Amino acid sequence: MQFILRPFLLNDVDSLVKYANNLNVSKHLTNKFPFPYTDKDAEAFIEIALSHEPLQIKAIVINGEAVGSIGVHPLADIYSKNAELGYWIAEPFWDNGIVAEAVKEMLKYGFETFNIQRIFARTTHVNLSSQQVLKKSGFVLEAKLKGTIFKYDEYFDELIFAFRKNQMVI
Template sequence: MEGDKLYSKQTDDFPVLQTERLLLREIQNEDALDILEYLSDEDVMKYYGMEPFQSLEDVLEEVAWYKSIRMKQTGIRWGITLKENGKVLGSCGFLNWDKRHYRTEIGYELHKNYWGKGLASEALRAVVQYGFEHMRLERIQALIEPPNLSSQSLLEKHGFLCEGLLRSYEFTCGKMDDLYMYSLIKKDFNDRRAQTND
């Protein structure tokens, strides 16, 4: 789906993105039980930079953070839902949005039961397209732990390039982590789309 066919807006101007199988929408407090299901999973949280969530209070704090970055215009996070049932099975979105430099970071996670079905790829494609077409972004970057091969593969599939290793870049879960810096710039995104449309 291209351009304005990709999304519509809710009453509060939150953009709703649609793909073949997914509806990406604003996350609400009412989604907390669905979210706890995957954010409490050690496998899902392995490279998240946080310990697995223990309670609904943990989830509600995360939802409040989603709302705060939207309000401050430093990011936006979509809940990934299946069109068929509306259940939130992950999230994808932008953080550390720097309007002055037209760049942002992208992050995502998905319920383990839905791994390997192409859903993360479908969500990522829609979010990246929205970022370049409607947020005036010139660069989208991602910070990935070296052992997280599946995330590296996902990004590379969508044209992201690994620019290098940031050594001891982040302190999370009691340790210093090295992180790969991946990026996709608007020119490369447009060139890839032009090639696929030829």
Template sequence: MATFPKIETERLFLNELKAQDIPDIVKYASNKNISEFTQNVPFPYSEKDAVFWINMAREGFKKGTNLIFAIRHKPENQFIGGIGLSIETKSNRAEIGYWIAEPFWNKGYITEASKAVIKYSFKVLKLQKVTSSHFNSNPASGRVMRKNGMKKEGELEKHILKNNVYHDLILYGLTKEQFHAKEA
């Protein structure tokens, strides 16, 4: 891919992270509730963390290993979160991960963004499988996955250590055959 993809949904734009997003990224990601339910978002979250994330997104795009989108709310084009794919080219699959600012929780935005990214994964990237996972303490994320047709594939006990606490990780997956059967 030469240029970063843009995806539009009914209420959202999914596009490239920009340096001008840094103040909003820091404002929204520096929230203990965000950090508590994600594997990779630290607390407190600093400008340095936002710069690292944007640079990681750019490098991952160049290498074809990550596709990390800003989630922007229409019509203001306001940054409200992030969603991305960690791509494993050897096995033709990707893991989807996401976070959204707390003021936008429980409004269906992550379900909408995930649906669009999953569709992009199968129709444009031609992946074989999309996976995802969540802490057992975050059942809302599991609901997002199920709403998008993903099936629970397993549970890894005490699998992730974050803030000196071990978390169980719930695993989900969706194959291209399952995706296309759901679409038919």
């Protein structure tokens, strides 16, 4: 399935609400990603996505609709050579290899754009799809932290995967 990564547009509100307003999506994300997901949430997110220079967050677009999001977020202070990767895609597009390809594009973008050496991503022990995406994209499991994530009155183990700049194939 063909997709593009591009900056979010103000007129992406409707497609964001259409695809983000899904408990199966939000349950794997931080509490900053609300459910239900409203027009107001989409407008606030787009404003944040467009506020960074250089761009940190891109829309995953299929057939002209924003169906997900992916971002590389550089850290500061003693972590300044690191960035965190975050992503989601709408449920109808799961298990099509789209996110793994988008991750590869964002790795290239992240290392070319920011002065970083490592991009990491966090997921829970029960989010097997996200673990597979990261492994397929060349990430290596660096840590497993027991019971550090608390969501919906339940504790989850946090898995931290990372990709180092020297892993990039030129």
